[in-house]
Amino acid sequence: MDSRWTALLLDETANTPLYLQLARKLAEAINAGWWQADEALPSERSLCEALAISRVTARKALDILLDQGLITRRHGSGTFITPKLEQPLSHLKGFSEVLKAKGFKPESQWLSRDRGIPSTEEIIKLGLSPNAEVYRLKRKRLADGVVMAIEISTLPASCLPDPQQIGGSLYAYLDSAGHSVVRALQHVRAINATPDLAALAGIPVGEAMLRVTRIGFDAANNAIELTDTYCRNDYYDFVAELKR
Amino acid sequence: MDSRWTALLLDETANTPLYLQLARKLAEAINAGWWQADEALPSERSLCEALAISRVTARKALDILLDQGLITRRHGSGTFITPKLEQPLSHLKGFSEVLKAKGFKPESQWLSRDRGIPSTEEIIKLGLSPNAEVYRLKRKRLADGVVMAIEISTLPASCLPDPQQIGGSLYAYLDSAGHSVVRALQHVRAINATPDLAALAGIPVGEAMLRVTRIGFDAANNAIELTDTYCRNDYYDFVAELKR
DNA sequence: TTGACGTGGTATTGAAGTGGTATTAATTTT
């Protein structure tokens, strides 16, 4: 057995099923570049033997990787790393950048900039300790003078030396403070405008809005930004290009 | 026993019944995010053991949470936080594919399958000649028996030799007909449910929904699919990972 | 061309763990 496979050895006693353990470890190995693109992975049978598991278990792990598009199977021939064509990820841009790119004049109006203790949700999503402090930044977002969105950002106080210094772009400020957001997870949902939101956005109560929740991560993969953006549906429109 | 469960310990001497105490504490824990969506709660038996109560008591507590829609039970499998359907915004997948990958049982109910002439909007978006014919496919989309979305697809009649043959997955059918969708442009907006949509989806009129409009292109970059999906916001959740 | 061998694909099985339910006993309420 190839000595490097020792890193794949599974924990029989753990609560997580073997096939899941294996899938995770294999995914890591692939991302770490253990095999070249288009190179054959070890065959299912050699995996079983090396790890002392059954083929079904090995296959189930590979099924997951197949689902994630990491590998490609060829019946009678082998299992191969899927060559990476391109980055399927869209680009991370703040509100200001998006609007500027579209030729609008972006503006921000501050509604509040408070320092406080985080809610449970914020603690979990940002991975904070319960006694950490956070800033909550609440802004109106305008394009060519029209309110387009209400934005509420929560950031660990440690990332914001001086919140008064933030101009139009939070990301630009975070860059200068040495806490750049490199990656983000974004959830898009629909909500009915609450009275508060409706008043701020200048729309009727109950009107449908897009609620975009974004968790931003720095280079070390720490969550450093939690932003909810409530977008007026008549002005905002999320576009994505999808590839198969 | 997991140490964090200490917060769930019950008071035998109190006047409120055990199952009520437990239900309240569990609801708090769920709302505080102790478990992720889609994650399994501790099994009924482990709860009993940890809290020194009988299974009936534990079940009665869970019954309450079930009533509130906080949890979902799967016979033989476990009790889970009621999941939101997360649709990735980066990969092009049909409704059925997403659901199957998440372990749901996808179903379609046909509302209509008409052949007709395209509207101006359809002519423009699909790049048709004005006298071309199109099919309009209107479906209810269900997951595990619950209506999750209403979908209206418009396709050039030339792409669909026999629309009656379409099973659950439009994309699988298009593949077999030699008109695979390779790339798509997707717009996401929020709308208020019209009376029609509300009736079909089983939600109140005016409720916020996500409207996803997708134009699918084949390998030769011809638009061959125009699909509007109206998604119930309480079950649907679009996710994207962004990179800078 | 052919057949042996190695590859992935699939059907069947069983043990263990999960929620579901009927029955019963003790307690509280009426």
Place this chain on the structure above:
DNA sequence: AAAATTAATACCACTTCAATACCACGTCAA
């Protein structure tokens, strides 16, 4: 005293996980 609530026990049905055995496709050397 009767009825409803609370809680315990025992047993049933379904899923998941992992194992075995066998099937089908590709490759390559004889």
